[in-house]
Amino acid sequence: MTNVIDGDAVAAEIRSDLEASVETLTDAGARPGLATVLMSDDPASETYVSMKQNDCEEVGIESVHVELDEDAPAEELYDTVEELNRDPDVHGILVQMPLVDQVDERRVLRTVAPEKDVDAFHPENVGRLVAGDARFKPCTPHGIQKLLEHEGVETEGAEAVVVGRSNIVGKPMANLFVQKGPFGNATTTVCHSRTADLAAHTREADIVVAAAGVPELIDGSMLKEGATVVDVGVNRVDADTEKGYELVGDVEFESAKEVAGTITPVPGGVGPMTRAMLLYNTVKAASRQEGVDVTLP
Known part of the structure; x- marks a missing residue:
């Protein structure tokens, strides 16, 4: 059976763990x-x-x-x-x-x-991330690392494909995957809109992170059996619903679920983790600025 990651549950655990750190800072x-x-x-x-x-x-x-x-x-x-x-x-x-x-x-x-850039978009923080000395990690890529950690997905030695090259997700995700250290050490390929044969790359990947912003760009036929699939996309498409639309990811979920070993849904996968890691970075920023040590989850 395919493991469908419950991002809401993992994010709730992180928020719960952060409460003790917030209390420590508040008491100080x-x-x-x-x-x-x-x-x-x-x-x-x-x-x-x-x-x-x-x-x-x-x-x-x-x-x-x-x-x-x-x-x-x-x-x-x-x-x-x-x-x-x-x-x-x-x-x-x-x-x-x-x-x-x-x-x-x-x-x-x-x-x-x-030092207050909890999104980690300032050029100084981008440079520190690339150099392997991150002050903060961008929230969505860091949240993906936390999901992989929670599910016991090994990145070291894995073939990882990141689909998308945005400054918010694609580029920092690739940088985190290639870093030396926990949940790095992956052999990483970055694909994008000019990639000639996307499926040729994704079929070889142990881990696929889909962050292209294209609805259902990747389907089950483009995946390796047992791959871990992380869907960052949140796209509105017309649908016969009360709102007139539905949210879908960059991955066609039903066909991908038949092939993948582990997969994130949309919604309820990566999105809650992005928000949780924003809180994480805020607590880390307060700890550094105030000189009060805390334990981060």
Whole structure:
């Protein structure tokens, strides 16, 4: 039987384990604080920020939310981030993407103080990750590592294929797979939209991470028997449902489940882990900034 990973359950374990670390920091007068900044009226972004705030409340992290008018000048966003950089009660800053047209996304990422960059998108933190000295690991790739650890999936010596080359998932995931250390040491191939024969690569993979943003791009015929399949995609497709759509991943789940040894569903797989690792990074940031040692899960 194929092992379908319950990402919600694993994320709940991590949140539960983080509560003790938050309590330690709070008792030392250093309650972790996460600031979220939203400059968009995108309903999905609003929902995602709300979920992050609820996660913070669950584990005891102080949540600060700043909402800016989408028509405001870009400088208002940059100034807001600078203010949060200076706020000693804010240990982590997350600027919700996507941003409005008048904002320079790269400038925003550079403006967040590296020590408060709990998304790990600042160029300094990207460089440290590549060099094998990560301050923070990006939330989705780190969450995938935690899922593999929980399920006992061995990466050392494995053939791993990452489908997608985004700065958020594909590139950092490949970097983590090739690092020396736990849940690294994999022989890693990165595939993308210009890959000539995607199936030729995925059929050889012991581990496939699908993060291309293309609905059901990979099906069971493209997988090696017993492979571990991690589906990062969250795509809306038209469907005869009350909402008029359904969410599907980058993997065609039913056919892939017949071949894979372990697989993540969509929803309920990687998504909850991304949010859990944001909390993890916030607690780690507070520990480093306040000089209070904690045990992280």
